[in-house]
Amino acid sequence: MAEKNKFEKIDEQIEGYTLERQPGFERDMEPKPIYEAEYYKGSGKLTGKTAIITGGDSGIGRAVALLYAKEGADLVLAYLDEHKDAEDTKAMVETHGVKCELYPFDVKKKEECTALVDYTLEKFGKLNILVNHAGVQYPTTDFVSIPEEQVRETFETNIYGIIFLTQAALPHLGKGDSIINTTSITAYNGSPELMDYSATNGAITSLTRSLAGNLAKDGIRVNAVAPGPIYTPLIPASFDQEKVEKHGGTTPMGRRGQPSELGPSYVFLASADASYMTGQVIHVNGGDFMTT
Structure with missing residues (x-):
């Protein structure tokens, strides 16, 4: 019997089109990502705040959760359905004396985004920080052959979800609160094999700037983080073993980044x-300089 893929790629049928299982499971990655910046000492910067982190079960989301807890x-x-990863992250977070709730949902569905915000308010009575981090990517080198289903899945997850969740959250945010979106280096440099994904990140970047201007009068800040090549579950879920091993090697720093290096931002x-x-x-992004 052939050895199972360590990442447990599961095929998902979307209107007859097969997508490899995304965004992936951290529990089966080898080597494991570095998600905790052990040097980091909290100083109460977010005490009394409540945050929603989408994609918070693993990868960069896990790293952010740990520092927010600190x-x-x-x-x-x-998160989608990566229950074991989510439970592991929750256990780590709670060692820092804060409260943590898990909420599986589909970010593509407006009603589920609204329900997530309602759940947060029910549990904590407030919302101060929204981190829009959930995303998928499906490599394709032939632009003409990109299936309609892939385009819809990528846009609905990566940008529609941000719009729906932010719409649900905004009535409950006030002066001093913050929205943080995750975009990507691909919004600036492009990617010949992640064309639809890159387009969604361009949309995220533009939305961040536009919404920031719209909400400035209300004292709600809207910013983003643009990771370069970071070792998260999305990488082995997207690429073959050879590409995973070489991931980030062309950056000026000569290596990929770790989730722990994103959390402080x-x-x-x-x-x-x-x-x-x-x-x-x-x-x-390890020195992959942007073109403006």
């Missing part, structure tokens, strides 16, 4: 340290 925030970790943008920042994107 800074004193209560959390709702929203999300803390900064959520905290009062970034009180005079809105409509901005922090680039964490």
Whole structure:
């Protein structure tokens, strides 16, 4: 019997089109990502705050959750169906003395985004930080052959979900609160094999800037983080073993980044340290410089 893929890629049928299982499971990755910045010492920057983190079960979402917990925030970790990863993250978060709830949902569905916000308010009575991090990517080198189902899946997950969830959250956010979107280096450099994915990140970046201008009068800040090649479950779910092993090797730093190296940027943008920042994107990419 052939050895099972360690990442447990599961085929998902979407209107007759087969997509490999995304965004993936961290529990089966070898080697494991580095998700905790052990050097990081919290200083109460987010004490009394409540945050929703989509894609919060693993990868960058897990790293952000751990640092938010160290800074004193209560959390709702929203994710698709990676239950074991989510339970592991919840256990880690709660060691820091904060409260953490798990919420499996489909970010593509507006009614489920609304239900997530309602659940957060029911559990914690408030919402202060929204981290829109859920996303998928399906490599395709032939633009003409990109299936309609893939385009819809990618756009509905990556950008529709941000719009729906932010619409649900906004009535409950106020002065000093923060929205943080995850975009990508591909929004700036492009990607010949992630064309539809890159387009969604361009949309996320534009939405971040536009919404920031719209909400500035209300004192709600909207910013984003643009990761470069970061070792998360999405990588082995997207590429073959050879590409995974070479992932990030062409950056000036000569390596891929780890989720732990992203977390501090999300803390900064959520905290009062970034009180005079809105409509901005922090680039964490190992020196892959952006073209403006």
